Structure formats: structure tokens, C-alpha cells
Amino acid sequence: MSDFAAEIDTSGLNCPLPVLKARQALAELTTGQQLHLIATDKGAAKDIPAFCKMTGNALIDSSETDDKLHFIIEKGGI
Template structure:
């Protein structure tokens, strides 16, 4: 996986909180920086795919391991 500049722990939060927290965290980044989000909400995979499409940010990677979902999101210009 790509290295990240900022990490957001959204474990234990249900929709829409992981997305809202990610939106806030991404707003503090500059273009090209990468946010890593770790979540446990099963809907997070679809939510983050849609979030990236809507915002123009790039979903670099997503993975699930032992009930935890990890996402790497690159902030667009």
C-alpha cells in the first residue's frame, strides 16, 4: 500500500460518520497528499467509493482484514 500523510481512525463509527470525518480530514490536506481511513462499518466500502467519485478524490486502495476496512484516498487538485 502507498504511504499516507494523515490517518483517520473511524473504527466503531457508523454511516455517515466515517465519511463526514474523512471529508473534514481531507479538507486539511494539500493536493496530492494521502489520507488513510480505518473503519469497521460494513457499508464503508461502497460509501468511500461513492465519496471519491463525488468529490473527485482518488481512491488509491481499499482492503478488508478481520472486519476492518482500510482506505487510501489521494486528495485531488
């Protein structure tokens, strides 16, 4: 088991689905818990940071491995 409260793999899904799936997953978490989001949609590289900024969640880390984008998002207090 990972250190994340939730992990979702949106591989193969295009905008806006990775953001919508992230929103749904974060709604189930409590403040301070972390979500690991995996995406293949290159647009997510801009969409997820913008989503975090607009919603008050913290983008802890983002990286790319094996053509997949990985985001660690910490749920904010909003």
C-alpha cells in the same frame, strides 16, 4: 511514521460518520497527499468509493483485514 499525510480510525462509527471524518481530514491536506481511513462500518465499502467519485478524490486502494476496512484516498485538485 507512515507514508500517509493523515490517518483516521473511524472504527465503531456508523454511516455517515466515516465519510464526514474523511471529508474533514481531506480538507486539511494539500492536493496529492494521502489519507489512510480505517472503518468497521460495512457500508463504508460503498460509501467511501462513492464519496471519492463525487468529490474528485482518488481511491488508491481498499482492503479488509481483521474485520476492518482500509482505504487509501489521495486528495484531488478540487
